[in-house]
Amino acid sequence: MRQLSARQKRSRLLTVSVVLCLLSIVVMGTVLCLTDREISAPFVPPEFDPAAQVGSPSVSEDLNYREVYREGMGFSSKVCATVTAEGNTAVIYFTNPKENTVWLKLRMMAADGTVLGETGLIRPGEYVRSVVLKGVPVSGSGIKLKIMAYEPETYHSEGSAVLNTVFEGASN
């Protein structure tokens, strides 16, 4: 039997190592592709806001409480355009007028779209005074108040409206 030289042995070892290495890379690539899965979280109906109160609030003029409505919208709402902080909450007096036929909820976002907090659903004729914030934004920073409308019972979208405003910080 022919004896392999040390050089030939190294050469064979190198060849086998290269093949194993390439094989492991191919297997890794295939497994990464096959295990790249996405799971869609199912829709979870939002809860009604436990702090909702029936009626129309009496709001200080300083808070610039006003109607959010544009022609063509299937609903209207009222909210404070001057948003102030009380501890870790923002005072908004978000109102779903009794003339509406939709359920509403309000999502407060930073200018970059980060969600700062949101109310639960409120029925027509109800309002919520404030929304709990995950983080209180800097006074003077731009915020968005996104008002989202739901078809009662089905939770289908009935449209949304966004009010751009400024976070005023702590009220005096």
Added chain:
Amino acid sequence: MHNEKRKTNLLLLLLLLITVSAVAVTVWALFFREPTVILAPDYAPREEEENAEPIPDDSGSKLEQPEGGGAVNLIYMTDVTVDLSENSAGLLFGNPQKSTQDMLLQIVVQGQVIAQSGRIVPGKRVMVLDLLPGGPKLSPGGYADCKFVVSYYDPESGEKALLQTEIPISLSVAE
């Protein structure tokens, strides 16, 4: 000679490192990799219209849309026939592939909705719609003040656009 042996050893070490790393990544992917979870939608999804069918010879790139908006294209005929024996409406309404929004069609007769589609995705059309159960009673003949009301929905979020389109139609009812 020594130099060559040293180079080979270094190369072998490098190959071993790459192989071990690849095996480690493979084991992680097989046993420990978590699937990407897509956030739950804000709205309950609408069902796709079951009577929808692909629009023949419909192709073309999507329309350009402004940021935060949408762009749509419609195909429709304004003649609609209601067949009372079939309890359905015969029509032509399509959402071409070029559109960037899903659509929902209502047939409204004198202010009352008689039929409503499910979600019509781009590239699909409807030729027939079932009349709404419990809808207004119709008698044979022609009707004035009839229209299509088209609502638009973001395909990803399911959010309804604030704008709607109303298209006057001619509606006749046959037994």
